[in-house]
Amino acid sequence: MRIHNFSAGPSQLPLEVLKQAQDELLSYQNNGFSIMEISHRSKYFEDLLNEAKEDVKQLYKLDDNYDVIFIQGGASMQFSLIAMNYSLDNLSCAYVDTDVWTQKALNEAKLAKINAQFVASSKDSGYKFIPKIPEDINASYLYICSNNTVQGTQYKQLPKSKSPLVVDASSDFFSKELDFSNIAVLFGGVQKNAGIAGIACMIVRKDFYERSKQKELPLMFKYSTYVDNNSLYNTPSSFAIYIFALQMKWLKKQGGLNKINELNTQKAKIIYDILDNSNFYTCKAAKEDRSLMNVCFKTPNEELDLKFHTQAAKEGLIGLKGHKIVGGLRASLYNSCDFDKINALANYLIKFEKENR
Ligand SMILES: Cc1ncc(COP(=O)(O)O)c(C=O)c1O
Incomplete structure (x- = not known):
């Protein structure tokens, strides 16, 4: 019997997705092996990965100006990597304080010795609302968390900003269409709304790819490595990508x-x-x-x-x-x-x- 599960994450998966994974656990597409047991460089896995990326682009109506990558370490790992990859030398990084997840992100940027600060906050109200953000902030990027899992607040519209937006969408990923006109990076751990723990999915605009390409960083810390190698530079979390791929198909089926x-x-x-x-x-x-x-x-x-x-x-x-x-x-x-x-x-x-x- 299935129980009514309201967990914040990891959270319930659609029954159809679980059933398909169950059916294919011993024999993926009737091939006699599970997806967990084959090379990430095999055609089976690459086809699955490429189709998942295409589905992401279709769901969010993205053009080729965006790439989709999968990376281990969850959303928290991206807090430091985002600052390390996308900060510009002459411009600080602007963050909006809507409580714990943006505080952690800012803190990690600082630990990575990046010039970053809050430019708006709703702390004084106890994080009851989304703060007003000045439109004319000129920063390397403006970082927001689109849905605040802990406080239960959510941006109904993404803010207008002179600076490109970096959005942690961990807890409202794939829950609605978004206006991408100013989104440079949309990312999240997928274990709440789009799959299971083990990967973060990142949607990255080409100019931000270029920023990361210019950085002198260890290759595994450089987002351009993931783009250049189709997220297969090293062995990815293949089962998590498989469940994510099933969830994308499920979302398309829902309309x-x-x-x-x-x-x-x-x-x-x-x-x-x-x-x-x-x-x-x-x-x-x-x-x-x-x-x-x-x-x-x-x-x-x-x-x-x-x-x-x-x-x-x-x-x-x-x-x-x-x-x-x-x-x-x-x-x-x-x-x-x-x-x-x-x-x-x-x-x-x-x-x-x-x-x-
Ligand atoms: C909005 C938001 N960002 C980031 C995280 C951290 O995610 P992870 O555990 O994948 O590092 C969470 C986890 O709950 C979250 O709700």
């Missing part, structure tokens, strides 16, 4: 990113409506900046929060505990969270309130 965004909006609305219409639950994030992916909320006190998620787990709903930094509760409603799960959570929210008001 693409506009359709998935429509569904994500409907799903989140069901849950937020219950929270908004209640005097029992509270949601910290400002309404206009609330995340469609991570719904963060609280009951009237910490004991009830604890009771909420422990009782939920007994009733078949897991992963509802908030991040340790903020406490409270969090329901992650990623792409693969279907309406059955949403309805189960909705019913549980209503029932728990009635029983504990």
Whole structure:
């Protein structure tokens, strides 16, 4: 039996993807071997990788000005590499503070001895909203985290900026179409919304490829190495790329990113409506900046929060505990969270309130 899983990441995968992986575990496309057991330089694996890249480009409607690469080390590894690859000598790097994931990114840039600082922050409000960002910042790049997994806030529109945008999309990857006119890099660990742990996917614009090409860095730290070698400079995390490839096909089958965004909006609305219409639950994030992916909320006190998620787990709903930094509760409603799960959570929210008001 499958349980209703609301974990923030790694998180649930679509059942279809799991079933296909199960079917092909012993014999990939009826070839008598699993994808984990063959050379990453074989035609089987290269075809799979190339098709996944093509699907990424189709889903985000990208032209050949962008390359797609896969790299190990998760999103956190990219925090330092981004600064090392894309900072320009004469311009500092600008970061927007929306809490822990941008703080970590800035910190890693500094540890790599790169000139970088916050240019906007919503810290004073307790990260309730997405801060206003001056448009005229002239920086090597403007770094944002599009969805704040811990606080439950999300950019509804990407900021307008004079500087090229670098976006950590780990927790809203492939959840909606994006205007790429100013995106130089979109990246994320894929284990929340597009697969399993083991890789980060990076979409990189050609001019940023050139920046990285010019840098004197060890080859494994240089993004241009991954572009030049089709992400096969060394042995990649092949099973993670395989699951990612299946997930891209699944997304296309759902109707693409506009359709998935429509569904994500409907799903989140069901849950937020219950929270908004209640005097029992509270949601910290400002309404206009609330995340469609991570719904963060609280009951009237910490004991009830604890009771909420422990009782939920007994009733078949897991992963509802908030991040340790903020406490409270969090329901992650990623792409693969279907309406059955949403309805189960909705019913549980209503029932728990009635029983504990
Ligand atoms: C927005 C965001 N960025 C980065 C990370 C770090 O990802 P990883 O564990 O792949 O390094 C996370 C993890 O939860 C995240 O939510």
